[in-house]
């Protein structure tokens with residue numbers, strides 16, 4: 589990871605403090621009650637962390653991307669759901685910041701994100717296309733007087749009931765092909781959310797992600813002029829996979845730490861006799877090291893590709909395969925590590941109320957392979973591997 593400046597260190601110190609002081613003590617309750625981590629998000633708002641990626645000239649703090657990724661890791665260590673909410677919001681901000689172009693409304697919107705610490709949710713998945721982000725069924729339609737409207741059946745909208753705004757993928761118009769998509773920023777006061785069903789999942793319970801029928805009418809300027817396929821390739825896909833993988837690494841790291849505490853406690857009880865689980869802990873460390881290395885390498889590659897003028901490499905098949913592979917590897921390795929930590933701790937890891945509990949960690953990381961199904965990503969990669977010149 590690149591060197592961080594004093595401001596970056598301050599930002600990371602602040603988020604780490606919020607993670608330890610606010611997210612950690614509420615994590616079990618957030619999980620048990622499947623409730624939004626309201627205290628943590630409020631603390632992040634007060635620290636102006638929701639506009640971390642907004643450039644200074646637009647009123648934000650201009651925190652480097654790698655520091656925001658490190659913040660996802662820190663939050664993930666203490667509360668997976670809080671980290672996922674933070675990461676998903678930062679993904680939406682990154683899409684706007686990196687593709688704001690010369691659009692005055694969007695620049696002004698980013699100022700509002702900074703001033704009001706607005707929380708942005710994501711509406712890419714759709715009933716009928718599932719996790720295929722590159723196709724939409726719902727379309728923008730003319731609503732007269734320079735306004736547009738849409739209605740989208742969204743199967744999963746994390747923190748939809750708590751968001752100030754939503755970033756939505758749609759077909760450009762009623763006649764457009766499924767892949768001819770635009771990204772639209774819908775403000776909450778322009779939007780109606782009709783909840784479909786409940787939210788009582790296995791893990792990531794605090795993300796509060798039921799389905800909604802999302803409908804809105806809004807001025808045409810709220811549709812980003814950069815075509816969505818470009819936003820997806822240069823920003824949404826790689827940034828999602830990098831920030832998600834950082835928080836999954838955070839969860840897995842805490843599971844490892846709990847396993848290590850368990851082994852140390854066992855060693856103290858029987859000095860001079862290494863506990864049998866110590867060997868499994870050593871094996872677990874090497875598994876964690878693999879995850880850590882892949883997550884860091886993915887970040888480094890993205891920073892390098894982003895630093896090039898016009899970011900041409902991010903739109904290549906090589907880049908698509910690279911960041912898809914990061915997602916698959918991290919989403920499979922994180923729950924594996926949590927399960928191995930459970931194997932180290934045994935019954936006190938299985939129980940939900942001990943210092944060595946890792947059930948929440950395991951359940952939270954089990955969502956990773958579903959967030960855009962790994963099978964779907966494998967199929968994309970399989971096709972690209974046949975034609976990409978290098979990977």
Ligand SMILES: Cc1cc2nc3c(=O)[nH]c(=O)nc-3n(C[C@H](O)[C@H](O)[C@H](O)COP(=O)(O)OP(=O)(O)OC[C@H]3O[C@@H](n4cnc5c(N)ncnc54)[C@H](O)[C@@H]3O)c2cc1C
Pocket residue numbers: 709710711712713714717718719720743744745746747791792795797955956958959960961962963964967
């Ligand atoms: C905790 C959490 C929060 C989320 N929050 C949001 C959010 O805020 N906004 C949002 O837009 N989305 C969100 N999602 C993502 C969204 O819910 C799912 O990605 C999307 O609904 C896909 O649903 P699905 O699992 O039915 O997958 P689908 O992609 O529809 O796939 C259905 C099944 O088919 C399989 N499959 C699909 N394609 C292939 C293939 N090519 N080959 C073989 N098998 C295949 C899959 O493995 C899966 O078993 C979230 C997901 C999770 C887990």
